[in-house]
Amino acid sequence: MADEPTTEDQPTEDQPTEDQPTADEPTADKPVELLTLAGGLPPVIDTAEALADYCAALAAGTGPVAIDAERASGYRYSNRAYLIQVKRTGAGIALIDPIAFDDLAPLAEAIGDAEWILHAATQDLPCLAEVGLHPVALFDTELAGRLLNYPRVGLATLVETLLGRHLRKEHSAVDWSTRPLPEPWLEYAALDVEVLVELRDILAGQLEEAGKADWARQEFEHLRGFEPAVRVDAWRRTSGLHKVRGRRTLGAVRALWEARDAIARERDVTPGRLIPDTAIVAAATAMPTTRGALLGTSGFHGRGAARHAREWLAALHEAAELPEDELPTRATQGDGPPAPRAWADKDPVAARRLELARAAVAALAEEHSVPLENLLTPDTLRRVMWSPPATREPVELLEAVIDQLRGLGARSWQVGLTASALSRAILEAEDTPGGTRRRRQPSSDGVAEGEPDGVPEGEPDGVSDGSS
DSSP: OOOOOOOTTSOOOOOOOTTOOOTTSOOTTSOOEEOOOTTOOOOEEOSHHHHHHHHHHHHHOEEEEEEEEEEOTTTOSSOOEEEEEEEEETTEEEEEOGGGOSOOHHHHHHHTTOOEEESSHHHHHHHHHHTTOOOSSEEEHHHHHHHTTOSOOOHHHHHHHHHOEEOOOTTTTSOTTOSSOOHHHHHHHHHHHHTHHHHHHHHHHHHHHTTOHHHHHHHHHHHTTOOOOOOTTGGGGOTTGGGOOSHHHHHHHHHHHHHHHHHHHHHTOOGGGTSOHHHHHHHHHHOOOSHHHHHTSTTOOSHHHHHTHHHHHHHHHHHHHSOGGGSOOSSOOOSSOOOGGGHHHHOHHHHHHHHHHHHHHHHHHHHTTOOHHHHSOHHHHHHHHHSOOSOOSHHHHHHHHHHHHHHTTOOHHHHHHHHHHHHHHHHHHTOOTTSSOOOOEEOTTSOEEOOOOSOOTTOOOOOOOOOO
């Protein structure tokens, strides 16, 4: 588990409540001690015989299976697993080298339909799927911590907070493709699954007490189908792109980025280890045409820059010769709404809808003690507010919003908590001051409340539905 998630949907680090200490403030009756391996460090499994022996023990074990994987993020282009850690009661811990096997079908068969326990499942599920491992049921300790509104949900923090143990993380950013793996790294990896079962049981109990167990079950089931998003125009995430001026320069950034990506994929190295983003922007701006000028450009140093100088120059030449109508534009037309900062100019009613909806969802998140981003993702909220259902009849609107949320992937618990608030935001944003018309609004149980403000039936009120 080399990385902690950094997505925009991660909860903010609010101050802890009185009964929820942080890892920096252990309680007096929970002394913090260093977590160690109760059964010692097992050898790495890298032969068919050793794997078969452990799989037999695993199949005979009881309870859920703790699973973790280590990738070589920052070193390799691929997201493949270079070490898989497994633990189950009765079987102990296994450290499996997936590179040594054509497939891990014996491990999948031994796990069977047992529940997986992972921490930050979205990090590990893709690389585990690559080796044929797919959960039938799972429990994500990080996501459980979020639903319980813990201010920090990293594994080390939760272990320290809930179990009173200190989990060292000094090897979190090492190159796991190294062979042989040093013993201190292996111990670090084994500790990631040492207490996952115990941590899972505590969090499951807290979810039950908080009335959030069903929320968690829905979230965990949703996670089983997780697949990484495919980024369109990934080159636009180049650091410093905002400094670039002109379509020709943008085209040069794209050409260099794509050349670097192709080389990195072929060599299985992280693209930034060839040349950094700053070098791409600098070269696209300067447009050097000779090797000497290129290697004199800021950021073009090291073996990656020199070894592939021909490819970098070819990419720049291609961008320089590209017809004007094939150059990229500054803005792209995606399938989603525009950036919220542009809403006030493009659609003031939609901007008001978003303002009201954000406030309502924030209030619900506080009321139910759940991070705002876990109650409803910002993208889902924006999509509904930018293109709401056409109807403005309150009950029909509520039903249509429910369908829209479900279509966007919101789970039932999220829909149940937010649909009425979003419906109200849509209606309130379109009510003009002065009492020209006050629509009936759906209450929290879906029953319409309020009466019209004296507008004759069938008379147009002149309010746009704000859809686009």
